[in-house]
Amino acid sequence: xxVVMIPTYNESQNIPxxxxxxxxxxxxxxxxxVDDCSPDGTYKIVEEYSKRNNxxxxxxxxxxxxxxxxxxxxxxxxxxxxxxxIIEMDADFxxxxxxxxxxxxxxxxVDVVFASRLVKGGGEVNRSFGRVAVTKGANLLTRxxxxxxxxxxxxxxxxxxxxxxxxxxxxxxxxxxxxxVGEVLYRIIREGFKVREVPYIYEDRRFGQSSLRAxxxxxxxxxxIKLKFRQLFIDREKFQKAQKFYSENPPESAENPWSxxx
Ligand SMILES: Nc1nc2c(ncn2[C@@H]2O[C@H](COP(=O)(O)OP(=O)(O)OP(=O)(O)O)[C@@H](O)[C@H]2O)c(=O)[nH]1
Ligand SMILES: [Mg+2]
Numbered sequence: 001x002x003v004v005m006i007p008t009y010n011e012s013q014n015i016p017x018x019x020x021x022x023x024x025x026x027x028x029x030x031x032x033x034v035d036d037c038s039p040d041g042t043y044k045i046v047e048e049y050s051k052r053n054n055x056x057x058x059x060x061x062x063x064x065x066x067x068x069x070x071x072x073x074x075x076x077x078x079x080x081x082x083x084x085x086i087i088e089m090d091a092d093f094x095x096x097x098x099x100x101x102x103x104x105x106x107x108x109x110v111d112v113v114f115a116s117r118l119v120k121g122g123g124e125v126n127r128s129f130g131r132v133a134v135t136k137g138a139n140l141l142t143r144x145x146x147x148x149x150x151x152x153x154x155x156x157x158x159x160x161x162x163x164x165x166x167x168x169x170x171x172x173x174x175x176x177x178x179x180x181v182g183e184v185l186y187r188i189i190r191e192g193f194k195v196r197e198v199p200y201i202y203e204d205r206r207f208g209q210s211s212l213r214a215x216x217x218x219x220x221x222x223x224x225i226k227l228k229f230r231q232l233f234i235d236r237e238k239f240q241k242a243q244k245f246y247s248e249n250p251p252e253s254a255e256n257p258w259s260x261x262x
Contacts, residue, residue, distance in 0.1 A: 002104070003030045003083035007070040011091040012040040013207035019049055019056060021097045027104070030081065033091075034059045034074040036066070042091075057081070068180035071156075072173050075165050086160045092205035095157035099200045103159050110251075111193040113159040115200040116152035119253040122199035131204075134212075138220065142182065145228055148189050149246040150197050151253075154220075156181045157200065167191055177216055179223040186227045190235050192242035197253040 004022060008015060015033065022031050035043040037060065049056040059077050061070065071088065078086045085107065089095040099115060106113045116122050118139055124132050135154065142153040156178075168187035175183045188195065231239050 001030060001082050002027065002085045002087065003032050003078040003081055004087040004089060004100075005032045005034065005071070005074040005078050006089055006091050007067055007074060008033055008035045008038060008042045008046075008091045009065075009067075009070075009211070010038045010040045010042060010208055012038065012042045012045055014091050014093060014205070015042050016045055016049075017206075018091055018093065018097070019046070022100075023053070023055065025097060025100055027100065028055070029087070029100070030055050030057060030083070032057045032059060032074060032078055032081070034061065034070045034077070036061045036064060036070060066176045067178050068173070068176040068183075071180050071184075072170050075170055079162060079165055084162050086162070086165060087158075088160070089157050090205075092208060094202055094205055095155075096200065096203060099157075099198070103198055106196050106198045107159050107161065109194070110196045111161045111164050112188055112195045114150055114152060114195060114197045115155060115157035116150070116197035116253065117155060117200065117202050118151035119197050119199050122152070122201065124202040124204075126204040127202070134217070135202075138217075142224060145224060146186070146189075146231065147243065148185065149251050150195060152197065153185055154181060155202070164188060164191075164193055167193075175219075175223055177219055179216075179220045182220065182223055182227065186231070189242055189246075190231075190238050192238075192245045194249070195251045197251060199253065 019031055022029055033046045037043060043058060043060050046058040050058050059074060061073060103113050103115060117124055138154050139152060173183055
C-alpha cells in the first residue's frame with residue numbers, strides 16, 4: 001500500500017483539485033489528509049470525499065495545530081493503515097503530482113527518495129527572485145553546517161519506505177513548524193539510510209496564502225544550530241559511520257525526464 005500524506009491548513013481551494021489529480025494517476029494511491037480543523041473548512045471537503053471513495057482518508061486533529069506534529073501524526077497514521085511506502089507532499093501544488101510515478105520508480109533500490117530542486121534538471125518556476133534566494137541560501141547554509149550528502153534539504157516532497165519511519169523514533173520528534181522537515185532529514189542521514197535525489201520543478205502555490213514568516217526562518221535557524229550540537233556531541237559516532245558510508249556510496253541523482261512548465 002502506498003499512502004500520500006498531506007498536511008493541510010486552509011487549503012480548501014487546492015485540496016479538491018489535488019485529490020482529483022492524485023486519483024487520476026491511477027496508481028491506487030491512498031490519500032491521507034491531516035487537517036487541524038482549518039477555518040476555511042478544508043476537512044469538510046476531504047470528509048465528503050472519504051465517504052464516497054475508499055482511497056481518501058482524513059485525519060482530523062481537533063486540539064493540535066502545527067505543520068510539525070501534523071506530519072508526525074500523519075506518518076503514524078500511515079503506518080497504522082499498513083503503508084509500505086509513504087509519500088509526503090504539500091497541498092498547494094508546489095510539489096507537482098506528475099513526478100509521483102518516477103519518484104516511486106526511483107525508490108526501488110533505496111530507502112528514501114528526495115524530490116530535489118537543486119540537482120541538474122531541478123528548479124523553481126513562477127517564484128520571486130527573493131523567494132528563490134531564500135531556498136538557495138537556506139540550503140547552502142544547511143549543507144555547509146550539517147555536511148549532508150544531498151542538495152535539497154528544505155523541501156518536504158519525499159518518499160520513505162516503512163522501515164525508515166519505524167526507525168526514526170517519530171514520538172521524539174519535537175519541531176512544531178516547518179522545521180520538522182529538517183528534523184526528519186537529520187534522523188534519516190544519522191541512520192545512514194540509502195537515499196536518492198530526483199530533480200523536480202517547484203511551482204509557486206496555486207491558491208491561498210503563503211505561511212512563510214520571518215519567525216519561521218528564525219525557528220529553522222534555531223533548529224539548525226540545535227541539530228548541529230546534537231550531531232557534534234550526542235550523535236557523533238552514528239554520523240561518523242554514516243558519513244563514511246555516504247562517502248563510499250555517494251547518493252546518485254536520477255536523470256531528469258521532465259522539462260519545466262513555463
Ligand atoms: N495540518 C497542518 N498543516 C499545515 C500547517 N501549516 C501548514 N500546513 C500545511 O503544510 C504544507 C506546507 O505549508 P506551506 O504554507 O505551503 O509552506 P511553504 O511551502 O513553506 O510556503 P508557501 O508555499 O510559500 O506558503 C501545506 O500543505 C500546508 O497546508 C498546520 O499548522 N497544520
Ligand atoms: Mg507551500
